[in-house]
Amino acid sequence: MSVPKLRSTAAVFTTMSALAATSILTGPSAAGPFSPEPCALHRTEAHHSEGVDTWSPAYPHPAGALDAVLVFLSFPDAAPRTTPAELTADHFPATSRFYEQSSYGRFTLRPHPLGRWLRMPRPSTAYAMRRDWNAEDRAAYLRDAFAVADKEVDFSRYQVVYLVADPDAPGVDSDATKVVNLDTPLRADGTGIRRVVTVFEHHPPDRLVLAHETGHVFDLPDLYHRPADGKGDWDTHVGDWDLMGSQFGLAPDLLAWHKWRLGWLDPRQVVCVRGATPARLTLEPLAAGPGVPVRDTAGAPAFGLGHGVKLAVVRTGPDSALAFEARGAAGADRAVCRQGILVYRVRGGAPSGDGPVRVVDAHPRTEACWENSVYPPLADAPVFLGESFTVPGEDVRVAVEDRTASGAWTVSITPGVGD
Numbered sequence: 001m002s003v004p005k006l007r008s009t010a011a012v013f014t015t016m017s018a019l020a021a022t023s024i025l026t027g028p029s030a031a032g033p034f035s036p037e038p039c040a041l042h043r044t045e046a047h048h049s050e051g052v053d054t055w056s057p058a059y060p061h062p063a064g065a066l067d068a069v070l071v072f073l074s075f076p077d078a079a080p081r082t083t084p085a086e087l088t089a090d091h092f093p094a095t096s097r098f099y100e101q102s103s104y105g106r107f108t109l110r111p112h113p114l115g116r117w118l119r120m121p122r123p124s125t126a127y128a129m130r131r132d133w134n135a136e137d138r139a140a141y142l143r144d145a146f147a148v149a150d151k152e153v154d155f156s157r158y159q160v161v162y163l164v165a166d167p168d169a170p171g172v173d174s175d176a177t178k179v180v181n182l183d184t185p186l187r188a189d190g191t192g193i194r195r196v197v198t199v200f201e202h203h204p205p206d207r208l209v210l211a212h213e214t215g216h217v218f219d220l221p222d223l224y225h226r227p228a229d230g231k232g233d234w235d236t237h238v239g240d241w242d243l244m245g246s247q248f249g250l251a252p253d254l255l256a257w258h259k260w261r262l263g264w265l266d267p268r269q270v271v272c273v274r275g276a277t278p279a280r281l282t283l284e285p286l287a288a289g290p291g292v293p294v295r296d297t298a299g300a301p302a303f304g305l306g307h308g309v310k311l312a313v314v315r316t317g318p319d320s321a322l323a324f325e326a327r328g329a330a331g332a333d334r335a336v337c338r339q340g341i342l343v344y345r346v347r348g349g350a351p352s353g354d355g356p357v358r359v360v361d362a363h364p365r366t367e368a369c370w371e372n373s374v375y376p377p378l379a380d381a382p383v384f385l386g387e388s389f390t391v392p393g394e395d396v397r398v399a400v401e402d403r404t405a406s407g408a409w410t411v412s413i414t415p416g417v418g419d
Contacts, residue, residue: 013168026244036260039272039313039321041348048221048352052261058194059219060159060260061109062099068160068214070113071149078169082203086323087164088113088411090203091210095187098211098243101262102254103330104289104306109214112158117166118148122153129200138180142196146188157186160217162210176200177209179216185368187344208247220244220258221352238359239378241327241342246374253287253332254301255357256311256325257346280401283341284308285322287331308408314415315395319349322360322396327382335368340382341400341411343391385409 043051043296060066070091072084092111099109121144128137145163155161165172177200185192197213216222223245224234240249242258259265273279289306312324328339343360350356362383367376383389388399395416402410 014386015262022366028388036313038268038274039270039315041319041321041346042373044319044349046202046351047355048216048219050221050261050350050356051344051348052257052259053261054221059225060217062103062105063344064108065108065110066159067110067132067157068107068154068162068166069153069158070111070143070162071164072117072164073120073145073148073154074113074117074166075120075122075124075169075171077165077171080117080166082169083115084115084164086202087167090201090205091199093209094138094208098332099214101287101289102259104262105264107262109160114149114152114154114187118152120144120148124165124169125172126353126397128174129165129173130173131173131178133176133178141198142180145187150188153189155193156191157169158213160197161195162197163197167201167203170199170327174200174202174304176212176406179188179213186352190367192381206247208243210241211352212247215244215254216352218262220254220261221356223355223357224353224415225355226353233375234376235378237355238344238357240337240356240373241359241378241381243263243332250326250379251333251336251371252375253327254322255344256286257313257323257344257357259286260311265310269308269310273308273312273314273415275415276414278412278414280314280410280412281309281312283312283411284310284325285326285328285330285333285339286310286406287328287333288407289331312411312413314394314413316345316394316396321346321348321395322391324398324411324413328407330407336381337373337379337383338389340384340410341398343384343389362387 041051044052055061066281070088074080096109099107121338127141128134180196180198182194185194195217201225223238223242225237235246238245240251242255243252260270271281311393314322318324323344325342325344327333327336329336345358347356359378359381361378361381363380366380368380370376373379383398383400385400385403390397399412400409401412
């Protein structure tokens with residue numbers, strides 16, 4: 001979403017990311033037919049496109065360390081019942097820990113809370129906060145917030161901005177938490193700010209909500225399905241299997257495709273399967289990194305994983321691909337419902353919220369973990385050990401042959417098998 005221009009001075013966005021729109025498929029690649037490049041979908045004009053061939057310089061790249069400022073906003077119609085320190089603890093270190101773990105230590109998000117309340121000039125009810133926020137009301141909120149914060153904060157020091165509202169103010173709607181994208185960057189301290197995370201969460205907040213919203217700052221799309229009437233199930237596309245689908249998922253680690261996009265996987269950790277010859281691969285559990293224990297199907301911990309292949313891809317069209325990854329009980333996925341090889345479709349031209357990723361259910365007649373899964377029909381979606389599964393409509397078969405002592409999965413992927 002975007003808002004009208006907040007200040008009259010036009011600006012070129014230069015500070016939040018110094019990256020040029022160059023290929024992210026750099027470094028040594030796997031040799032021969034398994035090189036990942038042929039399976040890399042192209043970035044399109046779709047909002048948060050799942051294309052992986054380039055990185056948009058409009059977004060900060062989550063590599064190394066990025067600094068985030070938390071600005072706490074109170075209102076004349078309410079006296080805060082919480083402190084900035086308490087609200088900071090609602091989200092950190094949980095958010096930083098999620099990204100450090102998911103990136104295998106390649107990215108650190110450093111929070112810098114302001115530490116005191118800043119008073120907004122108008123009552124909270126004056127801004128009419130809600131999920132589908134009126135553009136004029138939203139622009140007024142941002143304009144007032146930056147007017148009061150600019151006196152206290154040097155925005156040139158930060159790549160991520162969180163505006164945290166007093167959760168107990170009468171006009172604050174927790175459903176309005178989101179990332180606001182600015183068509184024209186807002187100028188503050190010589191910095192062009194293109195996107196702002198507006199936080200209206202209850203205290204305590206929803207689980208991992210800030211990690212989800214921060215994913216949008218890094219160009220990740222919404223993977224949930226929003227029913228047209230607002231009623232019905234939101235989790236039919238990916239279920240528990242990615243934070244960008246649901247922050248409440250049992251296995252909320254970011255999909256391997258997203259880790260490829262973000263640069264957290266080396267090229268040798270992505271395999272492009274081409275031709276009709278079966279490719280026999282060893283896939284490491286997605287969440288396994290150096291020193292992260294993986295539990296096998298018997299619950300025994302194993303170590304030593306972290307540098308092997310994480311993602312296998314079959315190109316299915318000019319703008320589509322099938323992805324295969326191993327999901328096991330480790331890291332953010334430690335509460336996973338069923339372990340196995342997760343299969344999903346990716347479309348580079350589908351915008352955020354329009355199903356750019358859809359998990360393929362290898363067990364469409366059953367469901368699992370109904371008591372705590374966000375969408376039980378997909379909780380048992382992976383292909384289990386000893387099973388063979390042909391992806392409907394794609395003529396691609398995956399067989400899960402074995403699981404090693406270290407917890408990795410031996411699989412065979414065969415394109416062009418016929419019906």
